[in-house]
Amino acid sequence: MSTKRARPMRKPVAHTPVWVGPAAIAAVLAVVVATFLVIRWYTTPITPTPPSVDTTQQVVSQITSLPASEFESVGQGTANNLIKPVTGTPLTGATGKPEVFYLGGEFCPYCAAERWPLIVALSRFGTFSGLQATSSSSTIEFPNTPTFTFRNATYTSQYVDFRGVESSDRDRNPLQSPTAAEQQLFNRYDTQGTIPFVDLGNRYAFVGSMYLPGALAGKSWQTVANDLQDPSSVRAKAIIGSANLLTAAICKMTSDQPAAVCSSVTIQTLEKKLG
């Protein structure tokens, strides 16, 4: 019998196959993407069905006939004052009155948010007709934000003119075009080229919405309108606060007419803020 000691065998080295690293990365990324899709699924408000014409009229009537006490209670609310003084030839409309010019798009959630206070504020100086309920695009940040469109709306007032241009529909198809003069205003005061753009008689202008569209997420038009009746609600503070800022700017354009609107303590205070 041999006394020769067996040579210890070297343990085989386990090589990691080349494909393991890339496969692991691909698997992790697949899980991450799947997680994102699930989050999107749960967090996206369903595309709301616009209310009927009658209901729309009822909602519009509700938000355009708010009592003066509501505006006084909210003040600036949570609205972010974006309004900046500008210098230029006074902007007048088709009837020769100072004009409020709006340029936006139906797909745009910030435009969707800003239309609410624009409608509320301008309705203190005149009357809208032909407003239609719609919502911002489903494929954009703050999807399906409930709003109204100015595309077929008309506005009459003895104090101001209003012109609203919706450049694209909800699916980003071209819709309406600004005139050459309006395009010049846009180029001059909105150097980033973003919407919404609002020019208040060429005395003030601003870009964007004064509150985040998220305040309207998942809400129906009727719910938003109902919430505006309660000055302590999130939506009242955002929308009526913004409307008060817009009202103050319009009062500056109309030399504080009508007095019933422009002489209120809230509006006078905000007018001073605007400069």
Added chain:
Amino acid sequence: MARAQLAAIALSLAGVGVSLYLTLLHFSGVAPTCPVSGAINCEAVLSSSYAVIAGTSVPTSAAGIVWFGASALIWGWRSDPLHLAWSAIGLLAVVYLVFIEIVRLGVICLWCTAAHFLVVAIVMIAVTLSLRGRGLGRGA
């Protein structure tokens, strides 16, 4: 120069090209050549507020030029840890941008996705070399 290294440099340069294209489109205001179908919509992504670096007017794609450009330079050196670290930064950015596309916007930009795939490919090369543990100097 090792094949993996050359591949990573080539992918980085391709990424510079894609990012440069998207940046030029941003400044020229021209819509990208990209199909619009369901969840695919380059313009929706590139015209969103996320198309620029927060608080600036600098397009996000400009950051892509910087990342891919630096990546091409870094892969010219033999430094596994640096490759891995830079790739990890790129991968985190891709995860964030994909989050924006899917969760916030609900649409995908094909050009952006092309850039994302290039980053992931570079990450895969870096991870593979790192796992092999022999680095570029050994002809990986």
